[in-house]
Amino acid sequence: xxxxxxxxxxxARALKQGGIFLFDTxxxxxxxxxxxIKVAQEWRLTRFTDATVHEWAMFIKPEELVVTLAxxxxxxxxxxxxxxxxxxxxxxxxxxxxxxxxxxxxxxxxRLNVGRVKSTRVSYMGFAAKTG
Numbered sequence: 001x002x003x004x005x006x007x008x009x010x011x012a013r014a015l016k017q018g019g020i021f022l023f024d025t026x027x028x029x030x031x032x033x034x035x036x037i038k039v040a041q042e043w044r045l046t047r048f049t050d051a052t053v054h055e056w057a058m059f060i061k062p063e064e065l066v067v068t069l070a071x072x073x074x075x076x077x078x079x080x081x082x083x084x085x086x087x088x089x090x091x092x093x094x095x096x097x098x099x100x101x102x103x104x105x106x107x108x109x110x111r112l113n114v115g116r117v118k119s120t121r122v123s124y125m126g127f128a129a130k131t132g
Contacts, residue, residue, distance in 0.1 A: 004060060004068055012072035015130040021074055024082050024125035028059035031121040039095065046095040048105065062124055069128045079126035081119045084112040 033056045039046045084091045098108040
């Protein structure tokens, strides 16, 4: 059993009939590898942690999640993109500012204005309901 399958299995077991499972996760794409692994974690100029927090192979494609949810009696309700809503050049600039201590990580979070976006290429969120 994969880690994803084990987590969703336990989630489905714990949910009551009609219960809602909310999720957000990172998509396993080239864009997520570049932004989440390289920019946020590895590149000296922009990284915000010295630890290896994310492992690209553990990221989950939406299709994989939908299939796994269905296998455990959870019906997908919606999947939408999740990410920074500020302009792309400002995202990179603000990561650099935070890395250099010019702004706090709380201020970085405010400036990124993370929320619902059109693309699921990097990160996504959604919900599923226990149906059976």
